[in-house]
Amino acid sequence: MIRFDDKVAVVTGAGAGLGRAYALLLAERGAKVVVNDLGGSTRGDGSSTNAADTVVEEIKKKGGIAAADYNSVVDGDKIIKTALENFGKVDIVINNAGILRDKTFSRISDSDWDLVHNVHVRGAFKVTQAAWENFRKQKYGRVVFTASNAGLLGNFGQANYSAAKMALVGLCNTLAIEGAKYNIHSNVIVPTAASRLTENILPPDFFEQLKPELIAPVVTWLCHEDCEENGSIIESAAGWASKQIIVRGKGSVLRRSLADPVSIEDVREKWDKVVNVEKIDYLGSIQEETANLTKYFSEMDGSLDEADEENDFSDKYSATFKECITFALGIGASVKNPGDLKYLYEGHENFTALPTQLIMPALMATMTSSKILNAIPNKSYDLSQILHGEQYLEVYKPLPLNEELRSTIDIIEVLDKGKNAVIISGSKTYDKNDELVSYNEIASIVVNGGGFGGPKNATKTKLTEEHPKRSPDATMVEGTSASQAALYRLSGDLNPLHIDPNFALLGGFKEPILHGLASLGFAVRHVLLRYADNDPSLFKAVKVRFVKPVLPGDSLKTSMWRQGNRIYFQTEAVKAKNIVISGAYVDLHNVIDKKLSPPPSGGHTLFNSPGFVDAIQEKLYLTQNLRDISYNCLLEVDDCGRKNSWIIHNGHISKIFPSDCKDYDVVLKINDSDLTSMLSGKLSYRDAERCGAVNVEGDEHLAAMILQLVTPKTKL
Numbered sequence: 001m002i003r004f005d006d007k008v009a010v011v012t013g014a015g016a017g018l019g020r021a022y023a024l025l026l027a028e029r030g031a032k033v034v035v036n037d038l039g040g041s042t043r044g045d046g047s048s049t050n051a052a053d054t055v056v057e058e059i060k061k062k063g064g065i066a067a068a069d070y071n072s073v074v075d076g077d078k079i080i081k082t083a084l085e086n087f088g089k090v091d092i093v094i095n096n097a098g099i100l101r102d103k104t105f106s107r108i109s110d111s112d113w114d115l116v117h118n119v120h121v122r123g124a125f126k127v128t129q130a131a132w133e134n135f136r137k138q139k140y141g142r143v144v145f146t147a148s149n150a151g152l153l154g155n156f157g158q159a160n161y162s163a164a165k166m167a168l169v170g171l172c173n174t175l176a177i178e179g180a181k182y183n184i185h186s187n188v189i190v191p192t193a194a195s196r197l198t199e200n201i202l203p204p205d206f207f208e209q210l211k212p213e214l215i216a217p218v219v220t221w222l223c224h225e226d227c228e229e230n231g232s233i234i235e236s237a238a239g240w241a242s243k244q245i246i247v248r249g250k251g252s253v254l255r256r257s258l259a260d261p262v263s264i265e266d267v268r269e270k271w272d273k274v275v276n277v278e279k280i281d282y283l284g285s286i287q288e289e290t291a292n293l294t295k296y297f298s299e300m301d302g303s304l305d306e307a308d309e310e311n312d313f314s315d316k317y318s319a320t321f322k323e324c325i326t327f328a329l330g331i332g333a334s335v336k337n338p339g340d341l342k343y344l345y346e347g348h349e350n351f352t353a354l355p356t357q358l359i360m361p362a363l364m365a366t367m368t369s370s371k372i373l374n375a376i377p378n379k380s381y382d383l384s385q386i387l388h389g390e391q392y393l394e395v396y397k398p399l400p401l402n403e404e405l406r407s408t409i410d411i412i413e414v415l416d417k418g419k420n421a422v423i424i425s426g427s428k429t430y431d432k433n434d435e436l437v438s439y440n441e442i443a444s445i446v447v448n449g450g451g452f453g454g455p456k457n458a459t460k461t462k463l464t465e466e467h468p469k470r471s472p473d474a475t476m477v478e479g480t481s482a483s484q485a486a487l488y489r490l491s492g493d494l495n496p497l498h499i500d501p502n503f504a505l506l507g508g509f510k511e512p513i514l515h516g517l518a519s520l521g522f523a524v525r526h527v528l529l530r531y532a533d534n535d536p537s538l539f540k541a542v543k544v545r546f547v548k549p550v551l552p553g554d555s556l557k558t559s560m561w562r563q564g565n566r567i568y569f570q571t572e573a574v575k576a577k578n579i580v581i582s583g584a585y586v587d588l589h590n591v592i593d594k595k596l597s598p599p600p601s602g603g604h605t606l607f608n609s610p611g612f613v614d615a616i617q618e619k620l621y622l623t624q625n626l627r628d629i630s631y632n633c634l635l636e637v638d639d640c641g642r643k644n645s646w647i648i649h650n651g652h653i654s655k656i657f658p659s660d661c662k663d664y665d666v667v668l669k670i671n672d673s674d675l676t677s678m679l680s681g682k683l684s685y686r687d688a689e690r691c692g693a694v695n696v697e698g699d700e701h702l703a704a705m706i707l708q709l710v711t712p713k714t715k716l
């Protein structure tokens with residue numbers, strides 16, 4: 001049974017009607033109640049102690065506890081004082097007192113206007129404010145304001161009353177936000193009840209059904225500590241209740257580009273769309289409104305075409321070859337690697353999309369849906385607080401081109417991590433035949449969105465998994481460019497966090513950061529290159545957690561561990577020395593493992609010694625003249641007949657298989673024992689070249705620079 005033991009409630013205008021019903025029910029369920037009533041007429045004239053005393057007597061007769069208060073609500077502090085003097089505290093305020101001065105607008109006098117506003121608006125302000133400090137100190141409070149459909153919808157002859165009632169909605173909206181962190185919940189009740197105020201307005205048969213006792217349980221529930229509702233408008237009548245919300249149509253942008261002005265003629269031309277409310281958005285907060293602006297900017301920026309403007313594009317995605325190529329370039333595919341041509345040239349016989357592009361339909365639908373921004377109860381947050389936390393993708397079919405895909409969005413879990421919140425949404429993407437193409441789970445971190453009392457741990461979603469505890473079976477390093485995010489965002493995620501320095505500052509970053517999905521794209525490419533012969537059809541699923549942001553321009557090093565068809569991996573930002581992706585794995589349908597056999601016994605493969613390649617990578621990164629020029633060098637070290645090859649490409653070194661790449665600017669071939677002699681400074685580069693220990697094809701200057709870097713003690 002729902003009880004209010006130890007709670008103190010103040011009900012204004014409780015001498016009759018709704019207020020009386022609230023007071024009786026609260027007292028019946030254990031609350032100590034201050035029954036406030038000035039005892040005046042419905043017009044606000046006169047005063048008497050009778051009304052309040054009668055209700056207090058009624059409560060006491062039933063064994064309840066109550067005290068009468070006869071003050072006007074504009075003396076709100078006196079009413080709260082009655083509660084404090086009688087019961088030592090206050091937990092609940094129900095602002096119910098009200099009067100009417102109905103007149104058509106032209107006949108409303110100043111005093112009709114002022115009196116109605118004084119009682120409804122100023123009265124609710126004074127009583128609530130007098131209780132507020134007590135609520136804050138005890139970190140608990142429940143406030144109910146009383147509005148009316150006359151305010152929400154208008155009613156003939158009630159202009160003064162309608163305006164006052166809507167003012168209370170605004171008051172409640174802001175108190176809900178200000179009070180949330182102190183566990184003070186404010187809501188509005190819109191009752192239609194038989195009362196002194198309505199007896200001359202409603203038809204008699206209807207009036208009979210509108211018993212205040214049928215509304216009292218709704219209002220009383222809003223006052224209970226278990227009720228999480230905050231900032232809502234609840235309408236109730238005759239044993240029925242519903243939340244009322246403020247909605248907005250899809251609207252229309254009024255200009256084609258951000259550089260254009262808006263003319264009155266533009267407005268006339270678009271007016272039908274401006275006022276069309278066939279499709280609506282529910283806006284729960286000012287922050288959502290701001291987030292929506294990003295979408296309209298994109299429209300004005302020309303990023304969305306006319307067709308998008310016509311449709312509800314939030315759950316639709318289609319890709320031509322251009323989107324596929326843009327996406328592939330955004331995650332590092334390069335013509336320098338012939339195996340990547342199938343992602344970059346639409347005329348290629350095996351032209352295809354990279355599998356991770358199948359996250360885009362889900363991401364775009366998620367980012368344009370209001371579900372994420374409404375997922376945390378009683379919290380307001382905006383896009384600048386949202387980071388990509390985790391991603392799961394499972395692919396059932398390759399991305400179909402030139403076809404409209406539709407994605408569903410469901411909130412699966414909302415986790416409370418204390419400081420932050422994590423919203424996990426699931427999304428199924430279907431093709432034009434309604435066949436499932438892919439399934440995604442997106443974990444969105446809401447920074448400072450925690451503390452709402454939700455569950456802490458995920459139970460219904462794909463979890464990250466730790467990699468095996470041994471040194472990696474393979475690694476691959478690749479550079480990102482300073483403009484990587486600028487390029488990647490063309491694939492659809494226009495979040496200003498990745499391009500706009502001011503927006504990044506707002507999110508707490510000193511400069512724009514790379515999209516999580518761009519880093520994921522690089523890492524999955526590394527896995528495909530190493531364990532799937534760069535064949536995207538072998539890809540099945542990927543799960544990652546983004547643990548640290550990546551700055552565009554850093555290099556990404558992916559370490560991989562094979563366990564059957566599962567490749568565990570983690571990715572490090574080399575320059576920042578941060579693990580940026582962890583707990584990650586790719587599931588493949590089949591593995592093509594071009595594993596290197598171990599070095600022959602007694603061999604001395606320097607490049608295989610732990611840390612050696614990392615050290616070279618760091619030097620490559622720090623050597624400005626090798627980082628900023630475009631080159632492709634094959635370094636082949638012959639260790640007693642067994643060849644180890646590395647590609648040094650635009651400042652990054654990675655182990656490769658000779659078949660993966662051709663077309664080098666320079667090929668350097670060297671014998672392992674000669675390399676060792678060069679490393680110790682015993683053999684100079686020129687001598688090595690003269691005696692054939694090092695064989696150079698291509699750009700000699702570049703070869704010398706690279707060898708100098710690899711073997712710093714070597715004299716040129």
Ligand SMILES: CCCCCCC[C@@H](O)CC(=O)SCCNC(=O)CCNC(=O)[C@H](O)C(C)(C)COP(=O)(O)OP(=O)(O)OC[C@H]1O[C@@H](n2cnc3c(N)ncnc32)[C@H](O)[C@@H]1OP(=O)(O)O
Pocket residue numbers: 366367368372386387388389390417420422442443444445456457493495497513514515516517545546547548549550
């Ligand atoms: C509508 C929108 C849809 C989504 C759209 C995305 C749009 C994109 O444009 C946005 C992006 O791409 S943002 C770029 C990519 N993401 C990032 O850079 C975030 C990197 N991660 C971080 O900085 C930290 O993990 C950080 C700051 C997130 C957390 O770090 P800490 O506060 O230090 O956390 P920590 O103390 O280690 O752990 C606290 C609890 O939180 C859990 N957790 C941590 N990181 C998580 C993550 N990445 N994902 C999910 N949960 C995470 C921890 O497990 C811990 O929980 P518990 O206490 O239960 O163990």
